[in-house]
Amino acid sequence: MKRTLENIEKQFETFQILNEEGKIINEDAMPDLSDDELKELMHRMVYTRILDQRSIALNRQGRLGFYAPTAGQEGSQLGTQYALEQEDFILPAYRDVPQLIWQGLPLYQAFLFSRGHYHGNQMPEGVHALSPQIIIGAQYTQAAGIALGMKIRGKKNVAITYTGDGGTSQGDFYEGMNFAGAYKAPAIFVVQNNRFAISVPVEKQTAATTLAQKAVAAGIEGIQVDGMDILAVYAATKEARERAINGEGPTLIETLTYRYGPHTMAGDDPTRYRTEDLDNEWEKKDPLVRFRKFLENKGLWSEEEENKVIDQAKKEIKEAIKKADEQPKQKVTDLIKNMYEELPAHLQEQMEEYKAKESK
């Protein structure tokens, strides 16, 4: 029997453009971005880092609900999103709120999602997305459907979906890629490999050395990218998008990244399953640090500029929280209203019952 596994795994090298020192090590792959666009990437990463810090603080004060921290994953989240067009469709997981925000979901709605208010799930006009998926993997098969729909309609767009390293163990993960591959549908499957699924390390999740290689079985392209390098993430996504809309099929992108914080704010304690050494090792790879160095060397970024972004973020977050506070309180009758297009008789009865209760 010919052994193929080793040969296959060897081919999945990590794609990197910007190293930890902020030096370009792969000039040929450098995406075609203007100085303003490069600065915009930095702006978004700084803003998103502040948003994460504020969200954690607000959660601790009881002013936000469910929240999955994002610090460490900005390169991976924002690099993929920046490669999209407005008409592309995003299927995020629970940690992928930043992509929605940069695609146009107002901040106050992101806060309402966290608080468990349905208005947080109502995508505004022009944002083509689902609200964050809670069931690990469900979005992968749905992405195949959205992508196939785009193909049938002749749209030059893609469906992009996200899961984590843990998510790759779900059947839905394989099923989604396999369907999209079979239909050559324009989908991009992103796996943000932050090394842990809550407490379970990726080494216990699978015998595969890379997650990108899981594309091979589905017959689609797969690439492993340094997720702390926003330029590499952007370039890989851009290319996957080009190929997808040219009818060349879907791509699996594995981004190597890390979440600095706890899994969510609901009682997870990373010291139970991660060492400080590992945390430190990954913080050295920080996407903001290396991109800042890169921009500073080009004379495109300064402390002053960074402070401006920080102030703007803080101000907008404050306003958004205020706006979220001002939304009408959600009622049971609101929930009943959204069950069916036309309420069946038993729900009409219950509607009356709760109207009476709510007016008390």
Place this chain on the structure above:
Amino acid sequence: MAQMTMIQAITDAMRIELKNDENVLVFGEDVGQNGGVFRATEGLQKEFGEERVFDTPLAESAIGGLAFGLAMQGFRPVPEIQFFGFVYEAMDAINGQIARIRYRSGGTQNAPITIRSPFGGGVHTPELHADSLEGLMAQQPGLKVVIPSTPYDAKGLLIASIRDNDPVIFLEHMKLYRSFRGEVPEEEYTIELGKADVKREGSDVTLVAYGAMVHSCLKAAEELEKDGIQAEVIDLRTVMPIDFETVMKSVEKTNRVVVVQEAQRQAGMASHIIAEIQEKAILHLEAPVLRVTAPDTVYAFTQAEEVWLPNYNDIIEKVNKVINF
């Protein structure tokens, strides 16, 4: 006797059975080193090793399939579904396969599996974490469905479930995990599956409930007592099979019944219980049997959760209706 929370009693039951029977295996997402997201398996991996208590990759359908396969090898698997809202992922493994194996093998194969899972609402979880899906499982012939309401019951019922030779869905209400402590013997004991418990005696009305709603019923009963109404509270403890003998005995005494469930109203346990009561005891009834349930929407978004969930006031209201009928 030790004072324990329900989660401690659950851990204790698993520890005892891991010690008693080397065929008992505990596994699921994050149950190993992390001790489970609710710490139900805290310390068990350390005590019994990675071969007996282990993390699985993230896939509920495979957790179900794995449990099935291990059962075929003579093990007594105790898998955890991290939140019961994720059980949809494992529906074929559980309802399609595990539940049917004794039947389809003509009684020659069986699956002594106890699937533990947190469920129930009121603790502000995100979507799909807090559903009450016991009715869905109770509708599947071949499964037993157990729901404890106290630390004492949890320990005895879990040990009995693990020792049972048929598959058991063991549902642990999240709100009860740490909300109070109760007396729990340190030694092992079992509570027979399918036996209800009268948690409070009364002569005027019977309240039938299980899980967290038992406590809402007890609170309602206290309030009702102030108005001179003596409510009897029956904790079913097992919703499949149901101990109708205990229910009927109470109905014959009080002649008035309110059935309480946290789940939505449509096609739920309460409908089933009421159907049985009217078939078996209609001539003992002085009033229609009423239900207290959540409304028929998908589980509430957290911001409306408190109003959506049935509470003791809703129970009092319905009791007054059957009393004044």
